Amino acid sequence: MKEFKQSDNTNYIQKINDAIQLYEEAIGHFASRTHTLLQNYGNIGALEVLMDNVELQKGFKTLRDKNLLDRTFEAIMVKYKDDIDFNKNAIEIAEFRLKNPNWTKGL
Numbered sequence: 032m033k034e035f036k037q038s039d040n041t042n043y044i045q046k047i048n049d050a051i052q053l054y055e056e057a058i059g060h061f062a063s064r065t066h067t068l069l070q071n072y073g074n075i076g077a078l079e080v081l082m083d084n085v086e087l088q089k090g091f092k093t094l095r096d097k098n099l100l101d102r103t104f105e106a107i108m109v110k111y112k113d114d115i116d117f118n119k120n121a122i123e124i125a126e127f128r129l130k131n132p133n134w135t136k137g138l
Contacts, residue, residue: 043115044074046107053102054090065090075115078104082121086136087128095132105129 047069055062068077081088081104087095094103105125108115112122128134 082124
């Protein structure tokens with residue numbers, strides 16, 4: 032699993048937990064896929080997996096539609112990109128999604 036550049040990762044993990052809680056409240060049930068990804072890939076790798084393509088993820092769209100773009104995993108990645116050794120491509124996709132929150136393939 033990937034490591035944090037700095038030893039204090041409390042804020043990062045709290046932001047992930049907050050995003051999951053907001054998403055679960057919005058959908059009305061446990062976000063099992065998200066929790067499985069976190070369990071399998073850790074707090075860094077799971078976000079990279081979710082940025083594996085430019086398609087907008089369900090969680091991103093759900094929080095976007097609630098005007099909570101700043102609470103998405105994408106926003107968390109961009110905020111912590113200097114503190115965490117994220118894959119460069121994952122950061123670029125997160126930035127793209129935040130700049131193009133209504134993007135649909137083919138437009």
